[in-house]
Amino acid sequence: MGERGRRPGSPDTRAAILAAARELFADRGFSGATIRAIAAHAGVDPALVHHYYGTKADLLVASLELPVDPREVLAPVAALGPEGAGERLMATFLSVWDDPEIGVRLRAFARHVLEPGAEVMVREGFLGALILPLGETMGIDQPGRRMPLVASQIIGLVMMRYVLEVEPIASMPPEELVATLGPALQRYLTGPLPEVGAPE
């Protein structure tokens, strides 16, 4: 056992870091919770946090217990640029959520979104740190305005198809959903946006 009674890298240390991350992300949001504060809360050196969990966004993915890393799944979609991205995004999204094993765990995640403490993680962490950067990678203009629109349609699809299971969306073949919702996503990604009035 180490000098402080806890061996660095032991399951205990990793679990303590993860518990501290969850607590601080929920309390302060993704940007408010620094690696330094998380490390202090867990009683470890900040370098150890980086060593075990990588970047703060990596730590967020670990602390959300997501069955897949959305950045890994969606990076290939974003890398191909904006043209046709709406349909590619929808097809990739459905391939993950329709997977029986991953899908069960994603549904459980979706059901926890409304629990106290989960919201700030979803709002700032999941959307801000994981989804928003995809728009930047893709090279669209105004990603901060466009990606939340994309997210709004995708969250609504998750609710209708996987959580509330409303027909005919719940049983719709993925190809039909891609053809129906892909163009809507494409419009949000690259279509016209209304002019925003000058601030008063």
Next chain:
Amino acid sequence: MGERGRRPGSPDTRAAILAAARELFADRGFSGATIRAIAAHAGVDPALVHHYYGTKADLLVASLELPVDPREVLAPVAALGPEGAGERLMATFLSVWDDPEIGVRLRAFARHVLEPGAEVMVREGFLGALILPLGETMGIDQPGRRMPLVASQIIGLVMMRYVLEVEPIASMPPEELVATLGPALQRYLTGPLPEVGAPE
């Protein structure tokens, strides 16, 4: 004090009908829960259910404790037909949800959507009995396919703007949301739908 020890029309009777309706809608869904079964469960005559609550859809609105009747709010939108309905629908929707007093109660309703028992009421009752008929009134083709698409975008908007409060959608002026999401709804209402393969 009536013959059965309960005065028809007393607050008790009305409450018993409402409690029975909630229980049976949750257990059997909107179509599965008949007025006859609800009346039997409440220990009253079916005629009394109709007398106090009107149609089964009226009873659903009462049992959901909605602060507004979506049919009343949206009927004028639907009555004007499909042209421009996307923007009208969005503007009307926002005027209700952005109202400080009604909005608070609608947010509370939205938060309960994921609770056990609430789902079947939302799926069959709220969407099936209240929203779907609007498409029929509006006179669009394939309302059973188009209205759930509209609902998917609106549910996603509710989550982003009112529940998770994701920026910039949470603070966006209604006019900007109407101009941004109205055309998306219009596309679902009257735009092209992919051809569906013949049943196998």
